[in-house]
Structures are given as C-alpha cells and as structure tokens.
Amino acid sequence: MSERDECIFCRIADGKVKSDLLHQDSEVIAFRDINPLAPLHLLIVPRKHIPSLVELEAEDSSLIGAMVNVANWLAKDAGVAEKGYRLVINCGPEGGQGVPHLHMHLLGGRQLGSKLG
Numbered sequence: 090m091s092e093r094d095e096c097i098f099c100r101i102a103d104g105k106v107k108s109d110l111l112h113q114d115s116e117v118i119a120f121r122d123i124n125p126l127a128p129l130h131l132l133i134v135p136r137k138h139i140p141s142l143v144e145l146e147a148e149d150s151s152l153i154g155a156m157v158n159v160a161n162w163l164a165k166d167a168g169v170a171e172k173g174y175r176l177v178i179n180c181g182p183e184g185g186q187g188v189p190h191l192h193m194h195l196l197g198g199r200q201l202g203s204k205l206g
C-alpha cells in the first residue's frame with residue numbers, strides 16, 4: 090500500500106474517504122473535524138503528504154501561508170472573524186499531533202480558554 094493510501098488525510102484529499110469539505114484548491118483542502126472541540130472546528134490540510142510541521146521543507150514553506158489564507162477566508166465566511174478564532178498546528182507526539190499529515194485546526198464560535206497547554 091502506498092503512503093497516500095495509508096494516510097487518512099491523503100485519502101480525504103484524493104476523494105477516497107468522505108468528509109464535510111468546505112474548501113478545495115490545487116494545494117489545500119479544508120473540512121469539518123469529525124470530533125469538534127468548538128462550534129466551528131475545521132481542519133486545513135495541504136494535499137501534499139507532509140507528515141508534520143517539523144518535516145516541512147523550505148520549498149514547501151509557502152504552503153503555510155496558503156493554509157492561513159484559507160483559514161482566514163473560512164473564518165470570515167463562517168462569521169467568526171470579528172469575535173475571534175484560533176489557529177493551531179500540533180507537531181509530534183508531545184505537541185499533541187495524532188494524525189501524521191500536516192494540518193491546521195481552526196477553532197471558533199465560543200470563548201476559547203486562555204491556557205494553551
């Protein structure tokens with residue numbers, strides 16, 4: 090089995106697993122988290138399989154900007170931009186990363202706690 094076939098977010102990006110997809114372009118997709126921690130909880134995911142933030146190569150660093158742009162647009166579209174929202178990237182086991190494919194969480198729609206860790 091190929092790396093893409095073993096990765097749940099690659100399978101979603103490739104249309105092999107269903108998701109509640111809110112955005113897709115040539116580089117980035119975004120869909121609702123299956124286990125939401127806030128009224129709005131989206132995942133912004135590059136199509137390219139990058140296992141985690143620490144493995145982001147310099148040549149792919151513009152992807153982070155593309156992901157933030159998509160997140161900001163989705164926050165505005167969902168109506169949470171004015172009150173505020175949070176973008177989170179978990180990296181590695183101690184960073185709380187469960188799915189080994191780079192992704193950004195967009196959380197909003199309620200008052201989020203002031204503690205990060």
Ligand code: AMP
Binds near residue numbers: 185
């Ligand atoms: P992290 O802990 O940062 O790796 O976050 C992974 C997130 O992916 C968790 O919030 C999960 O609820 C979410 N997740 C895992 N599988 C799926 C899926 N098939 N569709 C949507 N969200 C998922």
